[in-house]
Amino acid sequence: QETFLAAARSARGYESRRGSLWFWLWGVARNQVAQHYRKQKRLETLIRAKQWWASLDGRRSTGVG
Numbered sequence: 001q002e003t004f005l006a007a008a009r010s011a012r013g014y015e016s017r018r019g020s021l022w023f024w025l026w027g028v029a030r031n032q033v034a035q036h037y038r039k040q041k042r043l044e045t046l047i048r049a050k051q052w053w054a055s056l057d058g059r060r061s062t063g064v065g
Contacts, residue, residue: 003028003032006028006031006032010028
């Protein structure tokens, strides 16, 4: 679904002289996959940071650490 929307948004950028429609769509899909994994990595990093911060909660409130 996201790939379809990305293709629709960037359809004006398609130039047949640069290659076939199939390869253009393949590039849009490839970029969407890369974007998905970049977002996933950021989300995992934020989750780890939140867990780390929560683990400090006991030490902060007791003054230990």
